[in-house]
Amino acid sequence: MLRVPFFRPISKDISPDLLREALSGDRLKLLTQLEKRVADYLGAPYAIAATNPATAIHLALCAIDMKRGDKIFSSVNAHPAASQMIRHFDAEPRFVDIDPDSFHMSFDDLEEKLTQNRAKKIRGIFYTLAAGQSDGLERLFRIAKKRGVLSIAESFGAFGFPKALKNGAPDILVTSLLPIDCFSSSANVGFIATHNPEFAKRARQFRNYALDYENAANTPYAYDAIDVGYDYQPSALDIAYAIDVLPFYEEDRGRRAKNADIYDEAFGDLAHITPPVKKGDHAYSSYIIKVDKNRDDFARALLAKGIETRVHYIPLHLMSYYRAKYSIKITDFPRALSNYQHILSLPNFTDMNDEEREIVIDAVKEVDQNRAW
Numbered sequence: 099m100l101r102v103p104f105f106r107p108i109s110k111d112i113s114p115d116l117l118r119e120a121l122s123g124d125r126l127k128l129l130t131q132l133e134k135r136v137a138d139y140l141g142a143p144y145a146i147a148a149t150n151p152a153t154a155i156h157l158a159l160c161a162i163d164m165k166r167g168d169k170i171f172s173s174v175n176a177h178p179a180a181s182q183m184i185r186h187f188d189a190e191p192r193f194v195d196i197d198p199d200s201f202h203m204s205f206d207d208l209e210e211k212l213t214q215n216r217a218k219k220i221r222g223i224f225y226t227l228a229a230g231q232s233d234g235l236e237r238l239f240r241i242a243k244k245r246g247v248l249s250i251a252e253s254f255g256a257f258g259f260p261k262a263l264k265n266g267a268p269d270i271l272v273t274s275l276l277p278i279d280c281f282s283s284s285a286n287v288g289f290i291a292t293h294n295p296e297f298a299k300r301a302r303q304f305r306n307y308a309l310d311y312e313n314a315a316n317t318p319y320a321y322d323a324i325d326v327g328y329d330y331q332p333s334a335l336d337i338a339y340a341i342d343v344l345p346f347y348e349e350d351r352g353r354r355a356k357n358a359d360i361y362d363e364a365f366g367d368l369a370h371i372t373p374p375v376k377k378g379d380h381a382y383s384s385y386i387i388k389v390d391k392n393r394d395d396f397a398r399a400l401l402a403k404g405i406e407t408r409v410h411y412i413p414l415h416l417m418s419y420y421r422a423k424y425s426i427k428i429t430d431f432p433r434a435l436s437n438y439q440h441i442l443s444l445p446n447f448t449d450m451n452d453e454e455r456e457i458v459i460d461a462v463k464e465v466d467q468n469r470a471w
Contacts, residue, residue, distance in 0.1 A: 101404035120338040144298035154288030161297040172224035201228040222248030230256035230381025239267040256381030385446040
């Protein structure tokens with residue numbers, strides 16, 4: 099039986115010239131080149147690279163000078179990385195329920211919660227683009243501007259979006275080249291992009307132990323530590339690999355979109371499966387279906403046929419830490435809870451071939467029709 103993994107990376111060699119540069123020890127030159135290319139692609143004057151997506155989130159929060167007791171509104175349907183980074187500052191993630199179609203934060207719920215918390219220490223909104231779908235960004239910017247808070251958009255499911263920072267919003271975009279999210283090749287580098295020079299400066303300083311070279315003594319080697327920083331600088335090999343794979347992003351995204359279109363057509367008439375609802379530009383880092391009942395049995399039946407699946411995501415209010423820390427009930431976010439009970443992510447990776455895609459389609463149809471689950 100041919101098995102279809104949930105994800106399979108493509109092994110790609112670094113070009114000889116970039117490899118020589120990486121091994122020469124001139125990491126700063128390569129880093130400057132990578133950040134310039136990313137900034138140009140995203141339409142931002144500043145892009146700052148970090149070692150991975152989580153450290154990019156941490157740098158974004160360092161850039162805005164997050165303080166103890168600050169509150170950030172974020173989706174309850176997200177990877178734990180953002181809320182964990184918020185807690186590292188002893189700040190508080192304030193969870194918001196979701197839109198049942200896009201799986202993103204519900205803006206109606208967000209506005210209601212912002213109104214209820216008007217007098218509290220609200221720093222901003224952390225908006226997660228589930229599966230790399232871009233809908234909602236304009237409304238996010240309007241709400242943040244109206245309320246006088248910062249906006250941070252996280253698009254790990256897509257390598258940002260071209261011109262996503264048009265007119266200077268969001269305040270910070272967090273993205274990455276993480277393979278399983280958006281790329282076929284293993285360039286594990288995170289980024290923040292911004293129009294704000296102070297945010298960019300702080301992010302660069304905190305990425306390198308919070309060292310300040312500008313205001314130190316007038317020598318080529320003097321520096322001062324202005325805070326407690328981190329070593330979040332990517333290695334020279336990671337940087338070189340990122341430069342190499344960056345031109346292939348649109349091609350990778352196009353292949354996943356093609357898979358998604360074929361899935362949509364194949365699953366459109368099934369009795370117990372609902373394909374994803376496309377509400378904006380979509381990277382399809384995850385192809386998320388809804389199963390009308392017994393999702394876990396459906397997933398087990400697919401696994402028995404060699405098809406690996408995942409769930410994106412388990413809502414954060416179901417996690418032991420957040421449930422205990424903030425006394426959250428599992429019914430406090432009903433749409434996220436209902437969504438979680440039905441969603442299932444199918445394999446959709448760049449290197450998927452026609453045979454593998456047909457195996458997935460045939461297996462889903464058979465399980466749907468037999469109702470053995």
